[in-house]
Amino acid sequence: MGNNKRYSVPDILNQRSRGHIFIFTDLDDTLIQTQHKVPANARTELGATDRLGQPLSYFTQSQKLMLDMFANIGAQIIPVTGRNTEALNRVEYDFQGLRVVSHGAVILTRDNRICQDWLSEIAPLLQDWPDLLTRCNAEVNDIIKTQKLDARSRVIIDQDIPAYISIKGETADLAQIRQLNTLDSQFACHENGRNIALLAPYASKKKAVEFIKKQLELSVNDLVIGIGDSLSDLAFMSSCQFSMLPSNSQIARELIHA
Ligand SMILES: [Mg+2]
Structure with a gap:
């Protein structure tokens, strides 16, 4: 990526004392959306396909820039989505580490297998x-x-x-x-x-995020950001130090009407 140079990645990654950066993020209506929800004049690129391989959802340029920015500073980006494994695999982004799917009922490991420790926890x-x-x-x-x-x-x-x-x-x-x-x-x-x-009670984004934080031994000194659009995302976002939400989202609309 052309703008890699703007970030001094090794500086951040080599200094454990400065903590690590983790982004727990919802996908649909947070980072991608279907065509009719794309803002007018927004440049887009493919976000996800449907079961037949046809384009279904799109990243706007600004959503993609945000993802790239997090990736470029060495943040671990962990999707936390209602999509099941198969539907996540139709998203056009190469998530490198853990992934929370099916609203938290399943955690996938780096090598795309079900996380056995989480499975034992919910058994x-x-x-x-x-x-x-x-x-x-x-x-x-x-x-x-x-x-x-x-x-x-x-x-x-x-x-x-x-x-x-x-x-x-x-x-x-x-x-x-x-x-x-x-x-x-x-x-x-x-x-x-x-x-x-x-x-089901084990299909909980919050429980899955809490579990991952514990497994990765994240502490108060790591930067943990939660991003989501739905009211039901607030629970897992509150397990992070900072929360981000799209201005056009269910949470934002609720806040404005409150
Ligand atoms: Mg969403």
Whole structure:
């Protein structure tokens, strides 16, 4: 990259006493977005493709500059995303280290394998919650059918771990589903626009970030920045020293209306 020279990377990396830099970042609507959410006149480059390999999401130039800036100063950039492993692999960025996917239900290691230590940590919860996810999803699909709603619901299974229920549809239909569902109160909920995710307790971005911080022995002397756009991201962002958010985001809108 042409602007590498502007940063004295070795100076920072060779001085452990100055701490390390870690960026925990959400992806969709934080670093990439679909075409209709791209600001007018923004230069873009491909951010992610769909299942068929077609362009779906884009980095704006400023989003990419921010990522490059962090990479150039030697920061470790750790994605913390609701995307499952397969969907993360469709993002056009070469994340070099740990990756948090499926809202935290899965942590991937540097070599793209499931982190066994995290798996051991959540193993006790994997006894009962998958069954509850299945039952709740069945109930949601029942509601969609009987109420003739324009929505779809499925359990997202990542690396054989049933992680969360993904419900997509129009806002009014989603509201009706929430009203009629009897099991959803047992789950943590991520809700933003046309998406709802009902999360098993191990599908927690915050728990995953806390786990990684502990594993990497991050201390108060390291710089840890959390970046996200959704209200449900705030929990993991608060585990970092600094939080960043796009000005056009669910969190920002909530702050303005408060
Ligand atoms: Mg997001």
